[in-house]
Amino acid sequence: MSKRTVEYEVTRTGLREVEQGSMPPVVSPVLPEGVDPDLKGRRMLLNMGPQHPATHGVLRLVLQLDGETVVRCTPHIGYLHSSFEKLGEYRCWNQVVPLTDRMDYLAPLIYNIAYVAAVEKLMGIQITERCKVVRVMLMELDRIFSHLLWIGTTALDIGAMTVFLYTFQRREEIHNLHEALTGARITTSSTRVGGMMADLPPGFTDELRRFVDEAMPRTLDETETLLSNNNLWIGRNKDIGVISAEAAIDAGLTGPLLRATGIDYDVRKDRPYYDYETYDWDVVVGEHGDNYERYLVRMEEMRQSLRIVRQALDRLPDGPINVDDPRVILPSKTAAMTDMESMIHHFKIVMEGVKAPPGESWFGVESSKGELGMYVVSDGGSKPVRWRVRGPSFVNMSALPQMVEGHLYADVVATNASLDIVLGEIDR
Amino acid sequence: MTDKLEKGLEGLESGPERTAGIEPTRGAPAAESHPSVTALLEKFGDAVLHHELQAGDEHVAFIEPGRNVELLRWLKEDGQQRYNLLIDLTAVDYGGGRPLQVVYQLWSIPNKRALRVKAELPLDSLRIDTVVPIWSTANWLEREVYDLFGIEFSGHPDLRRIMMPDNYAEGHPLRKDFPLRGRFSRAEQTRRALSFDLSDYYTQAELAVIGEWEASQAQEHAPGSVEFPEDVKQSRDPRDAGSSAEEPE
Numbered sequence: 001m002s003k004r005t006v007e008y009e010v011t012r013t014g015l016r017e018v019e020q021g022s023m024p025p026v027v028s029p030v031l032p033e034g035v036d037p038d039l040k041g042r043r044m045l046l047n048m049g050p051q052h053p054a055t056h057g058v059l060r061l062v063l064q065l066d067g068e069t070v071v072r073c074t075p076h077i078g079y080l081h082s083s084f085e086k087l088g089e090y091r092c093w094n095q096v097v098p099l100t101d102r103m104d105y106l107a108p109l110i111y112n113i114a115y116v117a118a119v120e121k122l123m124g125i126q127i128t129e130r131c132k133v134v135r136v137m138l139m140e141l142d143r144i145f146s147h148l149l150w151i152g153t154t155a156l157d158i159g160a161m162t163v164f165l166y167t168f169q170r171r172e173e174i175h176n177l178h179e180a181l182t183g184a185r186i187t188t189s190s191t192r193v194g195g196m197m198a199d200l201p202p203g204f205t206d207e208l209r210r211f212v213d214e215a216m217p218r219t220l221d222e223t224e225t226l227l228s229n230n231n232l233w234i235g236r237n238k239d240i241g242v243i244s245a246e247a248a249i250d251a252g253l254t255g256p257l258l259r260a261t262g263i264d265y266d267v268r269k270d271r272p273y274y275d276y277e278t279y280d281w282d283v284v285v286g287e288h289g290d291n292y293e294r295y296l297v298r299m300e301e302m303r304q305s306l307r308i309v310r311q312a313l314d315r316l317p318d319g320p321i322n323v324d325d326p327r328v329i330l331p332s333k334t335a336a337m338t339d340m341e342s343m344i345h346h347f348k349i350v351m352e353g354v355k356a357p358p359g360e361s362w363f364g365v366e367s368s369k370g371e372l373g374m375y376v377v378s379d380g381g382s383k384p385v386r387w388r389v390r391g392p393s394f395v396n397m398s399a400l401p402q403m404v405e406g407h408l409y410a411d412v413v414a415t416n417a418s419l420d421i422v423l424g425e426i427d428r
Numbered sequence: 429m430t431d432k433l434e435k436g437l438e439g440l441e442s443g444p445e446r447t448a449g450i451e452p453t454r455g456a457p458a459a460e461s462h463p464s465v466t467a468l469l470e471k472f473g474d475a476v477l478h479h480e481l482q483a484g485d486e487h488v489a490f491i492e493p494g495r496n497v498e499l500l501r502w503l504k505e506d507g508q509q510r511y512n513l514l515i516d517l518t519a520v521d522y523g524g525g526r527p528l529q530v531v532y533q534l535w536s537i538p539n540k541r542a543l544r545v546k547a548e549l550p551l552d553s554l555r556i557d558t559v560v561p562i563w564s565t566a567n568w569l570e571r572e573v574y575d576l577f578g579i580e581f582s583g584h585p586d587l588r589r590i591m592m593p594d595n596y597a598e599g600h601p602l603r604k605d606f607p608l609r610g611r612f613s614r615a616e617q618t619r620r621a622l623s624f625d626l627s628d629y630y631t632q633a634e635l636a637v638i639g640e641w642e643a644s645q646a647q648e649h650a651p652g653s654v655e656f657p658e659d660v661k662q663s664r665d666p667r668d669a670g671s672s673a674e675e676p677e
Contacts, residue, residue, distance in 0.1 A: 045630075045637045062634050074631060078591040085576075086601055090608055121483045249512050249537065252565030263537065265513075270540050359455060361483035362533060362544065364515070373533065377520050385523075390516040390533070398568035427591060 043071060046409070050079045054157045054413045057423030059397075061412065068409050073401040080427035088387035092353030093119050096387060098189040103389065103425040105186050107146035107368045109138045109178075111425075112191040115387075117273065118363035118374035119193050123356050125328065130319045131195050132274045137312040138181075138190075139365070140305040141208070144216065145174045146368035146420070147298045151223060154295075154417040158236050163226055170219045173211055180204055193354050194329045195322030209313055212306045220302060227295070237291035241403045241415035248289060251399035255370025255392055256297045257419065261289030267366040281307050291418040298420075328354045353382035360386075369393050369420050391425040454490070455480040462487040464509050464543050472499055486544060493530070493547040497557045500532060500545065504562055511536045511543060514563035517570060519577040523604030528577060530556055549579060558584040576602040588631070595620070595628045 049060035058079035064072040084103060088096045100115045101108030113135050120127060127135075148167040155163035175185040180201050182190040190197045227233045243253070245261040258265055266283045268276040284300040286293035322329045330349055331342035356378040364373045370392025377386040396419050404412045458465075458481040465479050465487060475498075478490035491499050503511045516533035527548040534543045549556060558581040559566045570581045571590040578600035581587060589596060597620075598611040610617060627635060 043637050044641060045634055062630065064634070064637055072633070074634065076629075078589075078593070081591045083601055086606075086608065124484070250564050252514055252563065254513075254515075265537050270537075271542070359482050360486075360520075362486055362542075371515060373516055375516065375518065375531075375533070377522075379522065386520045388516070388518045388520075390518075394568065394572075395565055398565070 048412070050076075055416065056153065056421055057426075059416075059421070059423055059426070061400075061416070063409065063412065065409060070404050070407055070409055070412060073404050073412065075397060075400060077397070077423075077426050080423050082428065084428045085387055085389065088384055090383065092382050093193055093356060093384065094354055096384065097191055098187065100389075101187050101189055103391065103428060104146075104367065104369070104393075104422050105424055106149050106422050107142040108186060108188045109142040109190065110146075110365065110367045110372065112188060113139055114363060114365040114367070114372050114374045115376075116191040116193050117365065118361050118376045119356060121363050122359060122361040122376055122378060123193070123328070123354075125194050125323055125325065127195060127323055128320055129317050131321050131323075133312050133316050134196065134200060134321065135191075136274050136276065136279070137208070137309055137316070140308045140312070141174060141177065143305045143368045144302050145171060147302050148174075148219075150298060150368075150417075150420045151227075151295070154414075154420075155227065155233070157413050157417045158233065160226065160230070160233065163223055166219055166222055166226075170211075170215060173215060177204065177208060177211070180207070192322070192329070194325055195320075199321040205313055205316065208309065212309045212313075216302075216306055220299065224299060228299075233295075234292060236411075236414050237295060237418070239288075239290050239292075240407065240411045241291045241294075241418055243289045243399065243403055245289065247402065248399070251402070252395045253370065253399055254395070255366070255368070256284075256294055256301065257289075257370065257396055257399075259284060260286035260293040260297045262287050267364050267371050271364060273363070273365060279308050279311050281311075291414055294418045294420075355380065355382050356384075364390075367392055369422070369425075370396055389425070389428060391428065393419075393421040393423075394426045394428075397421050397426055454478060455482060455488075458487065460487075462489075462543065464503065464511075464541065465489050467506075467508060468499065468503070471502065475499060482544075486542070488544045488546055490546050490548065493549055493556050496530075496532075496545075496547050497559060497562070500534075500559055501562050503534065503543070503545070509536065510538050511541075513537055514559070514565045514569075517559070517566055517573065519573045519579055519602075521577065521602065521604045525551065527551065528554060528579060530573070530579060532559070554579045555582060556580075557582050560584055576600055578603065593621075593624070593628060595624070 044065045046063045046065050047060065048063060049055040050058040052059075055061065060076040060079065062074045062076060063070050082102075084099045088099055091099070097112055097115060100111040104111050148171050152164040152167035152171075155161075178188055179185050181204060182188040182197065243251070243257075243261060245263050248258050248261045249263065253261075254265065262285055264283045264285045267273075269283050281304045284297045284304060286297050326342070326345040328349070330336075331339070331346050335342035336346040337343070356376075358378055358380040360375065360377040362373060362375045364371050366372075371390070372392055373388075373390030375386070375388040375390065376384050379385045400416060400419060404415050407415070458479045460481060462479070465476070468476050468489060468491075469479075472495070475492045475495045476489055477492060480488050480490075482488055503509045511534035513535040514532065515535050516531070518531050518533075520529045520531060522529075527550045530547045530549060532545040532547075534545065535541075536543075547556060554577075556579060558570060560570065560581075560583075567584075567586065568590060570584055571586070571588060573579050574581060574584075574587055575589040575591050588594060592601065599606055601610075612620070626638070630638065
């Protein structure tokens with residue numbers, strides 16, 4: 001038997017760290033008696049996806065393996081490409097809204113709001129105070145909505161089934177809130193340029209307050225009891241998928257992934273919109289940038305979101321939800337039927353659509369997955385010349401290879417889950 | 429198909445309506461100054477072509493496309509600027525034969541400052557140097573712009589299509605001259621989708637691994653290359669034993 005020369009050391013810490021000498025290799029491969037040591041040196045190609053339950057959608061990863069160690073990982077995306085950006089160029093400004101929630105169907109309201117915020121910025125519209133507070137409330141609600149799915153499915157990927165049942169119970173309540181507000185559970189499409197499709201329905205705030213005060217904290221506590229000190233959970237996540245702060249910035253990571261490395265970049269604090277600076281909450285940062293810290297960051301972010309929702313509920317002012325601007329908001333049905341001027345406005349908005357002045361605007365919000373940028377370009381017409389979505393998942397996904405190469409195959413599943421991607425937005 | 433529907437479909441394909449007489453690619457020069465643009469003008473002078481303000485507070489600097497790497501590297505590495513986060517890299521096509529714009533959206537985490545840098549590329553030379561060595565984020569973003577707009581990034585380590593399939597031959601979908609429904613008929617599109625072969629699913633490097641693996645398997649499992657113990661030999665189906673075995677009656 002020839003002696004095995006190990007090219008890729010099988011360790012818990014990964015190839016890169018071993019080379020830099022920052023962390024010592026923990027486990028060396030010890031082959032049982034009788035196993036051919038010359039298995040090495042032949043790479044195998046493993047096709048993971050596009051229909052793989054642990055890829056959270058139609059993602060396809062082609063892995064070059066040496067034994068169980070990932071040598072090279074190439075994500076192949078585009079299986080869900082629907083060309084939303086091109087479709088947007090053929091629709092009026094308001095008609096683009098339904099396309100936005102189909103991108104990130106895990107936090108649809110954040111996408112709805114970010115898009116109209118960009119258009120409103122381009123048009124110079126100041127939305128009403130009530131609308132601002134409602135939008136903050138809904139965005140934080142959807143951050144919880146998305147993080148709950150993330151924690152449930154990630155635990156499921158790793159083998160803990162129970163968490164999924166707990167978190168999806170709470171998600172169901174958010175689904176009901178969505179339905180009460182917009183009529184749809186996922187494809188909300190609830191924003192309009194200058195305001196919302198409708199004001200909050202009766203009983204919405206009571207139901208939301210009950211959710212943030214009673215149901216949600218209990219579920220967070222239960223989830224933490226199940227996971228935080230769980231040996232299996234720690235074993236599968238700690239020191240896996242590590243990325244340093246410098247590498248994370250270089251790779252353009254944002255959101256919980258960047259904050260887990262210790263960088264406190266949060267759009268809500270650094271470029272506040274909708275008066276986020278007046279709410280009392282903290283940016284959650286980690287230290288090591290591994291999967292486990294991402295879990296801790298997201299759990300704490302949900303608690304911070306609850307704080308913001310509570311404050312928003314307390315300060316929710318009365319008054320109109322839509323701006324008083326006949327250029328963008330439809331007049332009431334009665335006015336359109338009885339008043340000549342309102343009828344003309346109604347006709348022009350319906351037939352021609354809202355018009356935006358020539359120019360462009362960029363609006364960045366902190367979505368549940370990272371910085372979501374909406375970039376709209378107008379030439380003065382009623383349709384965008386260019387509508388660009390800077391999706392956080394797309395950029396975060398591109399950093400996956402450097403997190404998993406050198407690790408074991410099983411860690412690909414855990415690390416990919418920890419990225420919190422949504423393929424609808426990656427492929428757009 | 430009714431005439432009405434046909435007309436509607438034609439309208440879909442003619443693209444967004446335009447307001448006549450407005451030249452949208454450049455705004456009025458900015459009245460306010462931006463510290464980074466001022467510094468850029470001092471350091472690089474004529475490489476900064478235009479500075480404008482959009483949507484109230486967004487500063488846009490137009491630069492010479494040939495010197496994009498030099499300027500952007502300086503913006504990232506200079507001690508006063510430190511634009512260390514490339515938030516977005518995209519392109520804009522205004523149509524009508526106007527130049528395509530490559531848009532770099534920068535953010536400086538230490539200085540909490542944003543800047544948008546644009547480079548205009550005329551349609552007959554859609555080529556610009558890559559910024560992947562400066563920010564590795566640009567890798568996928570440039571691939572996306574290449575795929576959807578057809579702008580080539582010289583020096584990019586892996587310039588392949590990313591959204592559309594590798595063998596996609598209809599052009600670059602986000603260009604204004606690209607019809608919404610694609611260039612080929614639906615039948616042709618279906619035919620092409622069904623005729624994918626292995627090389628459309630894998631990169632060259634991955635195909636090489638497949639080739640190596642198959643060659644080694646073929647060698648290992650070649651007829652007669654495996655020595656089976658006597659009892660296994662007897663119990664095995666003779667058809668598996670190789671070409672020398674006789675077909676059973």
